[in-house]
C-alpha cells in the first residue's frame with residue numbers, strides 16, 4: 086500500500102478536510118486506500134463508493150462508536166503495522182492534532198503537520214505566523230502527513246470504485262480508558278456555518294456592537310448566515326459559535342462576504358477554502374485582499390447600507 090488516508094466523520098458524513106486529504110494523497114502518486122472508523126463507517130464508505138480508490142478499510146468496534154483518542158490511536162497504529170503504508174495522510178483537524186502525535190510517538194514515524202503543498206519530494210508548510218514557507222522532507226520509510234484546509238481540492242477526485250474490507254481490531258477497557266459521548270455541539274439553533282452557501286463575515290472593521298445589525302440585514306437579503314472574526318466574538322458582539330478561523334469553524338461557502346476583516350492567518354485558515362471571496366476593507370494593503378476574488382476598498386458603514394438598499398430594490 087502506498088498511501089493510507091485516515092478519514093474523519095463530521096455529523097455523520099465525510100469531513101470536508103478528509104475529502105481534500107484524499108485529493109492530496111492522490112497527488113503523492115501510487116495507490117490510495119482509506120480507513121474509516123466508527124458508527125458512521127458504512128455510510129462514509131457508501132459516500133465514497135463512486136470515487137476511484139484502491140480499498141476502503143472499515144473498522145467498527147463498540148469502543149469507538151464515536152471518536153476517542155485512545156481507540157483511534159490504537160486502531161490506526163495497528164492498521165499501519167499490518168498494512169505498512171508509505172504515507173499516512175489526514176486532514177489537519179482538531180481530531181488529527183489530538184490523536185496522531187500518539188501514533189507518531191508509538192510507532193516512531195515522523196509526523197509533518199499542516200502541509201499546504203507538495204514540492205518534489207518535500208512538503209511545504211507555513212512557519213513564523215505564515216510569513217515564510219518551509220520545505221520539509223523525511224528520510225524515514227514511512228511518514229504521517231496532515232493537509233491544511235483548502236490545500237487540495239476534492240473536485241479533482243476521479244470517479245471510479247473500490248474494494249471494501251472489514252478489519253477486526255481487538256479493543257478493551259485497558260486500551261480505551263475513556264468513553265466518549267456524542268460530539269459536542271454548541272447550542273447554535275439552526276446555524277450551521279460549515280454548510281452555509283453564503284456567509285457574511287464581520288470583522289473589527291464594523292467598529293462597534295451597534296453596527297452589527299447591518300451584517301444581519303445584509304445576510305437576510307443575500308439569504309446568508311453571519312460569521313465573525315475572533316475579536317468580534319471576544320468583544321461579545323456576536324455569539325462564539327459564529328467564529329471562523331483556527332479556533333473557530335472551518336468554512337467553505339460558495340461566497341464569503343467579509344466586512345472589515347483584516348485577513349490574519351488565524352482567520353484565513355478557516356475560510357480560504359471558500360469558492361469566492363468578496364472583501365470590503367478601507368485599507369488597500371489589508372492581507373485579506375491577497376486572497377480575495379473581489380476587492381472593495383472603502384468603508385463598510387457607508388457601503389453596506391447602500392448595498393442592502395440596492396439588493397432590496399432589485
Ligand SMILES: Cc1cc2nc3c(=O)[nH]c(=O)nc-3n(C[C@H](O)[C@H](O)[C@H](O)COP(=O)(O)OP(=O)(O)OC[C@H]3O[C@@H](n4cnc5c(N)ncnc54)[C@H](O)[C@@H]3O)c2cc1C
Nearest residue numbers: 288289290314315330331332345347351352367368384385
Ligand atoms: C492562537 C490564536 C488563535 C486565533 N484564532 C482566531 C480565529 O479562530 N479567528 C479569527 O478571526 N482570529 C483568530 N485569532 C486572532 C487573529 O490573529 C486576528 O487578530 C483577528 O483575526 C483579527 O480580526 P479582524 O480582522 O476582525 O480585526 P483587525 O485585525 O483589527 O482588522 C480590522 C480590519 O478592518 C478594517 N477596517 C476598520 N474600519 C473599517 C471600516 N469602517 N470599513 C472597512 N474596513 C475597516 C481595517 O483596515 C482592518 O483591516 C487568533 C489569534 C491567536 C493568537
